Amino acid sequence: MTPTPQCPDLEVLFIELEAGEGPALDHAADCALCSAMLEEHRQLEKDLYRLADPLPPPTLVANVMARVATEPTPLRRELWSGVPILIASLAVGLGLLITNDRALSRLGAALASLFTDGKALLQGLASGANALWLTAAGPVAVLLVLLLIVSLTGLKRLVGTGPNPSEA
Ligand SMILES: [Zn+2]
Structure with missing residues (x-):
């Protein structure tokens, strides 16, 4: 798939994504290509947050407790x-x-x-x-x-x- 002339500029799309509203965002809701682009952007952002976040995953405490419970001595x-x-x-x-x-x-x-x-x-x-x-x-x-x-x-x-x- 290649961007059609109706598709907005990616820069405009991401600016409207930050703002939460806009004509480009409205277009993306109905356009498979732009939706895919936004989804990819979301995943990338999530990965970046995960890298920057020093906090352990919420399952860590449960994992540690399970490990402690199975210790033989x-x-x-x-x-x-x-x-x-x-x-x-x-x-x-x-x-x-x-x-x-x-x-x-x-x-x-x-x-x-x-x-x-x-x-x-x-x-x-x-x-x-x-x-x-x-x-x-x-x-x-x-x-x-x-x-x-x-x-x-x-x-x-x-x-x-x-x-x-x-x-x-
Ligand atoms: Zn589009």
């Missing part, structure tokens, strides 16, 4: 199960060390002998290790390390399976 549940373990292990360890005077005094004596009596260096080391093993401090230390490893493993797994922003 929700971030919050993993986090909330890890935090009490860390707090409990720290509290138990600190509580036992503070309330166990025997362990602290033996450890202090062993350390003091290291600095005051050079000849008792090896003895001091041995008794210090003994004090730790004989009291609860040793098992507690092992327990603390185990709990820490469990917590760190959980956090590492969390990072590994967490949603990757670059894949969105």
Whole structure:
């Protein structure tokens, strides 16, 4: 199809489109060629708006929520199960060390002998290790390390399976 002599100039047509009324626009309503031209212009304008619009599409929130719902290990549940373990292990360890005077005094004596009596260096080391093993401090230390490893493993797994922003 080629523009007929009755068809208005495109520039006039688009000016009247902006204005919302005019003889060229009235003609376009009945002319297939001009209607097609206007429709093409509308689509182009829509694409330009979409490019210039920084706002995400209205379906984004729904898509994100659906994605979160299908995640096998929700971030919050993993986090909330890890935090009490860390707090409990720290509290138990600190509580036992503070309330166990025997362990602290033996450890202090062993350390003091290291600095005051050079000849008792090896003895001091041995008794210090003994004090730790004989009291609860040793098992507690092992327990603390185990709990820490469990917590760190959980956090590492969390990072590994967490949603990757670059894949969105
Ligand atoms: Zn026309």
